Amino acid sequence: MLRLVTRSVSRKSVPKACSFSNAPDKLVITEVDDKTGYATVTLNRPPVNSLNLELLTAISETLDDLQNNKSRGIILTSSSKTVFSAGLDIMEMYKPKSERLKAFWSTLQDVWFKLYGSPYPTVAAINGHAPAGGCLLSLCCEYRIMCPNYTIGLNETQLGIVAPTWFQASMRNTISRRDAELALTLGTLFTTDEALKVGLIDEVASTKEEALAKAASFLDRFRKISPQARSMTKQALRSKDIMELEDNRSQDVDLFVYAVSQPKVQQSLELYLEALKKKSTK
Amino acid sequence: MLRLVTRSVSRKSVPKACSFSNAPDKLVITEVDDKTGYATVTLNRPPVNSLNLELLTAISETLDDLQNNKSRGIILTSSSKTVFSAGLDIMEMYKPKSERLKAFWSTLQDVWFKLYGSPYPTVAAINGHAPAGGCLLSLCCEYRIMCPNYTIGLNETQLGIVAPTWFQASMRNTISRRDAELALTLGTLFTTDEALKVGLIDEVASTKEEALAKAASFLDRFRKISPQARSMTKQALRSKDIMELEDNRSQDVDLFVYAVSQPKVQQSLELYLEALKKKSTK
């Protein structure tokens, strides 16, 4: 439990339930409801929860803790008022150092394995925009509730890059093959309403509070179900996707490193970062 | 044809068509329509068509007969007024004898191979509840017509057990991956209306007679189609699911035997059987 303690500060001692919450400056804030045992996992890297190595590592370790504590379920959400997660942190890919770049991608793989294949049930309460990596985290969950007027999608092609096959597999596990092909080649960012229609999300909630409540209701549906039977069923259904990446982990890292190192990609990133700078100084 | 005779008693001699029907005390009653050649296969193990070794063996042998007689199609239904099939007979799993347990599971595999991969067209006229194994038999068919106000689903997780991968594959062949994941992890029992909406059944019929008539209408749609082209097409589409179990038959038996032998499972079964007893003596 040492690792857990280093990441979390107990606000109060709770005798029975394994409740732990983190200080506001932590990258991931975990709060466990004493009654239900559900953990609300809040991404907390302002301003937009860009997924850098440190945030991914914090998510990965949080998922380990939850599994070790035999979580009854988690609700993944964001501390931002407008963004669930803006996706991968571009700074990790711009003029990267080789070792860190590899660790970055490998940790993203870890998060995917742990979240997509988790034994406990998972819900995303998507209280803000969820492009690219933000959408991926949502797709790893078993249920998605989203607040109105945001966007979600694997929009990689719009950024000039390719969603890896395991991103694609996560999308195909959620919407139809036909819709997935259109969405992935077009790099579609769906509005909340469009996402509901295509099946990319399951419910709409008008506020974050309502989203969290609906998420808890979804988890409640598993209360009378054997956790072991449930997790074995889920993992059997997702096993082919998981094995496919397991069999190709290192090649997948190499492919990513190679793609990022292309001069064209570095140039695109530079232009993009300059555009961001100009936008922020307006 | 000896095997056929031992299982069936011809009520009248029919000169041309291969018509055979069984006495009311047979586990499976097969009636072939002289005009159409369609066989109505009625599960007949009162009170709820629990699938024990004997019933599964009778189904398996019936399917052999139909294939040997180049059936034009079958309609699977139940002699019960409220239950299509209650699924696997729990008595087969409670304090089982090893050899019988293996034969039980292996015969269930046989039934699945023969029904899911049958050359002739298959329809389920679901005139009662169809949980677990009852749902599986329905999913093996190519078309499903159900009477109102019953329930259907692979509700294994609700019973603390895991639907094997070939049960899952049968579900995924019928409804979307997304809906299958929710249905299988939640162990959802769908009402007739819900089943229609999600695509788990194709039509609703208000009575058994109407269900049988609609089933015959579905079979009629193949009348002008080459049986050989039809069966090769069907088998090509289902071949991956079939090969997956073929490649894992004995491991699948072992896994089942192992799961059933767990003290926890035996305990659950005992509690369940006690609850059933109390219910029946009320």
Add this chain to the structure above:
Amino acid sequence: MLRLVTRSVSRKSVPKACSFSNAPDKLVITEVDDKTGYATVTLNRPPVNSLNLELLTAISETLDDLQNNKSRGIILTSSSKTVFSAGLDIMEMYKPKSERLKAFWSTLQDVWFKLYGSPYPTVAAINGHAPAGGCLLSLCCEYRIMCPNYTIGLNETQLGIVAPTWFQASMRNTISRRDAELALTLGTLFTTDEALKVGLIDEVASTKEEALAKAASFLDRFRKISPQARSMTKQALRSKDIMELEDNRSQDVDLFVYAVSQPKVQQSLELYLEALKKKSTK
């Protein structure tokens, strides 16, 4: 570019854009829009664009040209007023010469590989009936727009034959597994409206001109997307289907040759051709 020239006659010299169009007596007419770079590829083998070896070869070579010229996208359509393509030319299969029969099937495979796996985006403007092979060409495209009151489908079982696994895969890439199984075993020919409902087509257009305009609008959606990222995404999504045929090309040819050589099949073809003759002389 020699091959290109032999197949096309430039009506006017266009300085910048790679525009080329073929004389009306060519089997495939390719016209490239100077502004957009989109190629309209018109099947032009009157009366019904039956796919014989020569037409398939012309399509295959056209697709090579377009790829070599880094096409921005193609719109596949027909010069006929009522038929998109009637499918495979039966004359190729009736009393065939072995070498030509093999070349015929191998070229159909080529067309499928090049169209289903094309790097550039593809749309079918289906301005007429599209049974069997005509439907296959449509399914290879990424988007389908169809004019009213025509029919489309893989109706092979209605003809007493079996759609190969890669035809089936193309169907499954477009509509749900459930709908694909029904459509393929029944050999369903969908009307335009039915095709829209089941997802076999994406849009309806009242005239060919409207279909072409809508097709260009679909291609426009990719204008701001990196062609390389787009094509890698598409090819990753379709790679399993493609690899499955790649691994079985020669067996697939052998299987076709064997099937065609069956006396039963030759007899069916003879009856069919006689029926056609009678029909045409009425």
